[in-house]
Amino acid sequence: MTATLIDGKAIAERMRNETKAEAATLAAAGWAPRLVSVSVGDVAAAELYVRNQQKQADAAGVAFEARNYPESTSLEQLIGVLQGLNADPRVNGIIIQRPLPAHIPVKALQKIVHPLKDVEGMHPSSIGNIVYNDLVLGPCTAVAAVEILKTLPLQMEGLNVCVIGHSEIVGKPIAFLMMGLGATVTVCHHMTRQVAVHSRAADAVFVAVGKPGLVRGEMLKPGAALIDIGINRVEGKTVGDADFASCAEVAGWITPVPGGVGPVTVATLMNNAVLATRMQMDHYRAAFTAVG
Structure with missing residues (x-):
């Protein structure tokens, strides 16, 4: 294995500590x-x-x-x-x-x-805000996947990114989030011809399809980051959408399944909870504060 394993649990713990501090501040108020x-x-x-x-x-x-x-x-x-x-x-x-x-x-x-209580980021307005690069409460899995990539020593501006999977709550939001960071994004789906041509040209690959072993090592550019969002059960084990063994020999960084995107997704949900609480506090104060 040549790839550096991305520790989603450690990223989630850092996020959780920040969330806990903010939650305590809000509780005091x-x-x-x-x-x-x-x-x-x-x-x-x-x-x-x-x-x-x-x-x-x-x-x-x-x-x-x-x-x-x-x-x-x-x-x-x-x-x-x-x-x-x-x-x-x-x-x-x-x-x-x-x-x-x-x-x-x-x-x-x-x-x-x-929308102010949409901590999952699933309301149409929450999804739509991403198009305008106005991320308030984004879809948790998509936000988590992008946050993981941002922890790596890669410059987001101009980064070539391939997103495999174009669901409304994961693939498409990731594409818009990455474009908002200045990346050049290619989105592949079930009608894409020769997915490997696109994935091999990418500095970072996100995969969220629900097909175990879909991405193999020969589909990656050497040194690329692979963010595996898939969750599948195969012979009693939880695996992602990537063939981990072959991909780990080629990628520069790779997320394990489990222990990669999953913990960060839950941490993002809790972060959204405190963001939503602060927005509601500000909303109620603006609506009911007497004007002198």
């Missing part, structure tokens, strides 16, 4: 950050995520409440729940856990969460 997690039906699939979020929230000084609703809950009832959370000044962030029952379209719920 009477605005202790508080998250509410909303899940519907059988929570087994989301239980690990919720448990991890609870643990990370505790470490970051953010209050966390998990709410589970019966699978029979209607879309209209859930919209009412979210509207109540939007109106509650004691709630600073809302997380919608996936998967949801078939009769509950996740996008319909994401549109209901108030």
Whole structure:
């Protein structure tokens, strides 16, 4: 192995320490950050995520409440729940856990969460702000992946970047975030011909497709940074979208799976929680402060 392993857990810990300090400052001002997690039906699939979020929230000084609703809950009832959370000044962030029952379209719920409480960065306005390089509460996984790249000794301006995967919440936001930093970005997807031609020309490669072993060492430029965002289960093990062994022989830096983007994503969620709390505090103060 020639690549330097990127320690996502260490990056997450640094972020968490900063978040904890900010959370303490807000709590002293009477605005202790508080998250509410909303899940519907059988929570087994989301239980690990919720448990991890609870643990990370505790470490970051953010209050966390998990709410589970019966699978029979209607879309209209859930919209009412979210509207109540939007109106509650004691709630600073809302997380919608996936998967949801078939009769509950996740996008319909994401549109209901108030943009100031959208700590997941999934509201259309949060996604749209990235196009204008106005990153307030961005989608956590995309922001985390870019933050990891920024820790490396690479100059973002003019960097050749290849993004493999163009989902609305990961691939596309990464592309816009990197363009905002001055990088030259190529986005590859399932209709791209000869992905390797593009990835081999890149100084940094992000991959988020959901196909284990998709990126191999021969697809990388020697010394390039590889940020693997994929999460797949293969023979009882969690692996990414890259063939780690072959890629590690070529890349200059590589994120492990697990232990790479995942911990930084949760740390970004907690950072978004304190950012959202501060924005709400400023909003309420501006709205209700008497003008002399």
